[in-house]
Amino acid sequence: MECIHCGNLTRVTNSRSSKSSFSIWRRRQCQSCKEIFTTTEAPDLKASIVVKNIDGTLEPFSPDKVFMSILYSCNHRKSPLDDARALTNTFTKRMMHHINTGIIEKTIIQKICSDILMNFDIASHTYYNAYYVRKKN
Template sequence: MKCPFCGEADSKVIDSRPAEDGNSIRRRRQCNACQKRFTTYEKVETIPLIVIKKDNNREPYDRQKIASGIIRSCHKRPISADQINKLVDEIETEIFNREEREIPAQDIGEVVMNRLKDLDAVAYVRFASVYREFKDVNTFMDEIKKILK
């Protein structure tokens, strides 16, 4: 593991413990050259997942795309970064538990919307307005009425 401070490739593990999410190992390391300490996380490698886009193009799954969509939806909402990370972890777990090699982007969007609905109604509507491509105010209002029921 390269040291983020000096770039030395040789470091030693000082401490290992399960991370808060329970799905990874948190390791404290110390660089053998500069003696500075840093943290790394080790996760189980999963099956490569391919996302099938609306236009039938395929691309590798990218956790950051889900996270950035949720972050935009939650902008100026009382939602912490930890809550967002936990939400992305839950979404990712649900997607990978399907044990499919390919998954339509629509399925991922539905999972995100279902999780956002429970977290914050405003963030849910923001995400839905982009995901469902609301064309006018009436479709927007229809979605809001669904939430109010």
């Protein structure tokens, strides 16, 4: 990867896998200007996973939609953004166990979110089920 400051080549000086998500964190140093910056490598879920809706139509998986549905469900809490980030990581890990062919049913996405919220906060769970599970898409 090129240096974000000067555009010259960089080398990796440190890296580690994230325990909470499918990502690798890397520290890079520019071979020319010696500046240091950090990158994260993660799977492109939008490009890798297709959602099968209840009516049979297909659409690219949207991590943003999952995140937003969880965020809205946590809106009454003290730190909904932090909660939604952590819960979305949990969601992603669980979803990966259900993917064999690159296609996941919408109902499975809803069930995973619903189960996670049930164990987290009953008000969030109730909100999620009222606003997201009964919709067709």
